[in-house]
Amino acid sequence: MSFPPPILEYCTRHPDTATGRHCTRCGRPACNQCLTQVHVGSHCVDCIKSSRPPVTERIRFWNAAQPLLITQVIIAVNVFLFLWVTMGSTVLTNGGSINGRELDMALSQYFIDNGEWYRLISSGFLHYGLIHVGMNMFLLWQLGQLLEPALERGRFALLYFAAMFGGSAGALALSPNALTGGASGAVFGLMAAAAVGLQQRGVNPMKTGIGGTLILNLLITFTIPGISIGGHVGGALMGAVVGYAMLEPRWNRTASWIAWAAPIAAMVGSVFFIAVFL
Numbered sequence: 001m002s003f004p005p006p007i008l009e010y011c012t013r014h015p016d017t018a019t020g021r022h023c024t025r026c027g028r029p030a031c032n033q034c035l036t037q038v039h040v041g042s043h044c045v046d047c048i049k050s051s052r053p054p055v056t057e058r059i060r061f062w063n064a065a066q067p068l069l070i071t072q073v074i075i076a077v078n079v080f081l082f083l084w085v086t087m088g089s090t091v092l093t094n095g096g097s098i099n100g101r102e103l104d105m106a107l108s109q110y111f112i113d114n115g116e117w118y119r120l121i122s123s124g125f126l127h128y129g130l131i132h133v134g135m136n137m138f139l140l141w142q143l144g145q146l147l148e149p150a151l152e153r154g155r156f157a158l159l160y161f162a163a164m165f166g167g168s169a170g171a172l173a174l175s176p177n178a179l180t181g182g183a184s185g186a187v188f189g190l191m192a193a194a195a196v197g198l199q200q201r202g203v204n205p206m207k208t209g210i211g212g213t214l215i216l217n218l219l220i221t222f223t224i225p226g227i228s229i230g231g232h233v234g235g236a237l238m239g240a241v242v243g244y245a246m247l248e249p250r251w252n253r254t255a256s257w258i259a260w261a262a263p264i265a266a267m268v269g270s271v272f273f274i275a276v277f278l
Contacts, residue, residue, distance in 0.1 A: 013045065023047055070153045071144025074160065075137050078183060081105075081125045082133045102126060102181065107168055109176035109278060117271070123171075124164040126181030136183040139213070143190040146210075150197070151246060151259075158263035159246055163189020163239040165270035170234015172278050180228050185235030188217065192236040193243025200249055242266045 011017040011031035019031045024041025035042040043051070052058070066072075088101030107123035127133035148156040167185015171178070191214045195205035205211035214236070221232045245262035 067149050068144050070157050071148050082127050106179035106181045120168040123181045136187050139187045160186050162242045162263035162266040163235045165267045166238020167231040167235030169270040169273050170230035171228045174230030185231040188232045188235040189239025192239035196240050196243040197247030
């Protein structure tokens, strides 16, 4: 007895490829290359694509899975610029030789008087050595884990830059002729803001790691030479004041817009202070 030859099926996407498999969702024949194993059965390429959520929803899911995005971006920028600066060439000045890129980013009253206001920000991303950038980024990572989820991205970024501006103003007030750089002013501001936020919630910051870290770093600031006292103290004071407005508990908050207005007003006030009084 003879039997008819089996009926061959061919892959929907590859008509020259015979297959005995089918997509368990749409039932169309598909080869091994076109099938993806799922929890139950295998789906073809088209079914995989159609089962994906819309792009806007995927972006929303990705966004929700990045609670420390601003912290990570700031750290990445600092590390990138540190490496970029180390590759700069040396230039000669009246004070001696210096890395040309450090000179382009550093803060000094001389440059501000010449209209180079961008240095209020650029100096906050300039670091002198691996230990300098390493310690600042370590503290930023620790503080970002505490503050960014509490404030959310926009307000956390504003707090960071408000503290940076406060640190720049303090550095110019106490050491106008020094070439100042570093994220320390902004980091001190975050530490002070975190301490104030804990106090507002009835938690003694000195009984937490925040209070001890702030005091220890202030002691280092005043005992080790070469550290910008004005930058650290200015950043801490600005962070404390702005943090008081931004981290006010929800049950005691008078107006939500204050959390946005306070850091912006602080940055404007820093520029006004530098322009008028320094």
